[in-house]
Amino acid sequence: MGVQTMSTQAMTIHWSAFGSVFAVSLGITLLAVVLFSLGIAVWPGADSAGGGQLRTANRSLAMVAAVLCFGACLAVAAYGLVLIIGV
């Protein structure tokens, strides 16, 4: 067919590239999963409703923290989307 010619190549395994893939995968996954889990954990649930003013302030604080966590996850996902589309 002769579309592309390939020379015989020696086997080379790029362990450093593999190490980077491993490290980056682990880092990004843990970052995303931990942030998302924290977001779920601090999200003010329906069962903790009621209570005084302090409780309301706590709830707002928790809500802000959760939104920040989910926002960070969205940013990671958006970067993933850029990687998929942008190449």
Added chain:
Amino acid sequence: MGTVSFLLIMVILTALAFDFTNGFHDTANSMATSIATGALRPRVAVIVAGVLNLAGAFLSTEVAKTISGGIVNDAKVSLVMIFAGLVGALLWNLMTWLAGLPSSSSHALFGGLIGAVWVGAGSSAVQFGAIIEKIVIPAILSPIVACFVSLLATYFAYVITRRTAPGQARTGFRRGQIGSASLVALAHGTNDAQKTMGVITLALISAGLLPHNAGPPWWVVLSAGLAIALGTYTGGWRIIRTMGKGLTDIEAPQGFAAETSATTVILASTHMGFPLSTTQVCTGSILGAGLGRKLAKVRWGVAGRIALSWLLTLPAAAAVGGAAAWIADRGTAGVALVAATAAAAAAGFWALSRRRPVTSDNVNELPARQYGQTERTAA
């Protein structure tokens, strides 16, 4: 100017058929855990995966410039060998689908080509070093990396949400799963549809219908995208069941951790110069999610069967590809005979699958006979 031969038409049809099986073989990679945890209803999941695969096919312009990526000497690859390789890959995909095993479609295609080239051009045209480097090593490393990453992710997901109301945690993780599963499906579309586009484009170039280094014509992009999307939509329910329910019992936090690990590992490997294999990554991450949750049951028998199918993918597809190349090399009658045999075998596999059908309705139920009596204990 080249001519449209019977062989060329058969290559294009077989490539599209392979693309279709590629789609339904790999629906499980993106959607198995979402279906298993109830994050998405089965029918909705396959529609989402199908649409994202189609979108992915149009998004990426990076079409393979060589048929094999250096696994075989591309200069010696003829149209007959491409046809025979595709037949080998197609039949292996159907056989593993019947058995509900998630084997890699790329490996099947490489296996088929290796066999066809070996028979057609001799063993010197097969680059054994490249096979070890580009198939065997990634196939071994992919599940290990994904399993480890997913195991830790699952562990942390459970530790962090241990005091959270179970309902709230489940709902949250299910929503997250939809996002991460969609990314896997989109990434899949940008990778796998390109393979078929590359094969058809190179076949057209070799027949003289396209100039050298031409990109895929619009109808190739469209038909390859549609074939993989339709295949995905058909839903390889047998494989989805194995990955979502058979390998381990998946809860929402595990599903989220597994999908996120799979997405990250696939994207990192694609963009950092160490390609890993999608199917192996997804299976490994589900296994890791099983190991990362306390009391979760991993069915090692199922894992062993999957590993065995990975081991057999190259030689089995190569054997079929080689036999097909030998027969198809006899001329048009040979090509027709191979095509007819492949079509008959495909129909046979389909008929066999009807005996114990797996559909969107029973995809989340494990038959006790197949998986032993104990799985209902680990709910």
